[in-house]
């Protein structure tokens with residue numbers, strides 16, 4: 001076992017950290033207030049080579065490990081959780097296209113996605129535990145086409161999406177994926193939801209009304225959808241957990257700095273044992289969560305099964321982020337409740353991570369089933 005990050009991983013961390021302090025933090029609060037997509041920072045992330053970091057070199061990427069990407073996500077989330085999530089969403093789509101798309105599909109979509117020329121959404125139903133027949137999108141084969149219909153709610157990026165990877169039921173027990181461009185007749189997106197946190201990440205409904213999708217635009221084989229969704233969710237869960245760690249670290253730093261500077265009863269807040277206990281608990285939790293996240297990403301890099309570890313990392317890190325931010329707000333006293341201080345945004349952003357990529361209750365159910373299976 002080696003707990004040492006590689007030179008490249010350390011370099012990734014320090015370069016993204018510096019970028020975030022300089023470019024992301026000054027904009028994050030305002031973009032959150034206005035619920036505006038962080039286009040400038042997103043495009044800058046393209047220039048930093050983050051979107052295609054994990055793509056193999058032979059198709060234009062840098063062939064970096066997933067753990068390095070996850071370290072980058074943690075750092076982006078330190079400044080803006082919404083920006084970090086939007087980057088993770090693009091990486092996940094590019095990864096899907098790399099694994100399942102035909103050469104033509106790859107050439108058509110990957111360069112535009114990683115260059116921020118287009119934004120994509122993934123229209124899937126997270127609650128796969130339900131029967132396939134309850135899947136909200138249906139696709140019926142019609143010669144060289146499929147006719148896709150249905151509606152999915154709460155899809156990140158949907159309001160701004162130029163294309164979607166849409167998952168639909170294609171047979172009695174099959175789920176298949178399709179690439180659908182915005183200009184296709186019958187494709188529409190709903191209004192942007194007004195979210196409590198991570199407000200710079202647009203969330204909305206995506207509807208397909210008798211959309212004709214050519215067989216050439218099917219992603220992978222018919223029936224590959226379930227495996228793809230599980231792979232997507234596993235990958236995104238690790239990214240969500242990394243976002244939660246980034247938020248926790250930001251809350252820890254703000255609370256620690258504030259407690260050293262605020263004088264009450266003739267001494268700084270940091271002198272009070274009650275404050276020290278809060279800071280120590282957040283710091284200990286952050287270390288533990290980070291290790292869980294890195295372990296799950298490491299398993300991905302080893303092409304090993306990471307279902308349980310990604311779920312555990314997501315549940316632990318997101319619950320911790322909410323608790324850490326709550327205490328960070330408390331350490332700020334009344335000021336913590338005011339928008340002039342970033343901890344209130346961190347708290348709102350943290351709550352997102354407990355619902356996103358399946359609720360923590362659903363994730364706990366999954367973890368328990370895996371444990372019951374392991375312990376006979």
Ligand SMILES: Cc1cc2nc3c(=O)[nH]c(=O)nc-3n(C[C@H](O)[C@H](O)[C@H](O)COP(=O)(O)OP(=O)(O)OC[C@H]3O[C@@H](n4cnc5c(N)ncnc54)[C@H](O)[C@@H]3O)c2cc1C
Pocket residue numbers: 122124125126127152153154155156203352355356357358359360361362
């Ligand atoms: C920011 C954001 C992004 C999202 N992205 C997507 C997406 O990309 N794709 C997608 O399909 N959906 C997405 N969703 C929707 C999300 O998957 C659902 O909101 C979530 O699954 C919960 O479903 P619900 O809102 O209907 O709540 P409900 O199912 O009504 O659940 C309410 C509460 O009860 C708990 N609960 C429900 N059933 C049980 C049970 N059997 N046992 C114990 N507790 C239970 C839940 O965990 C939750 O705490 C997103 C939501 C948000 C807020």
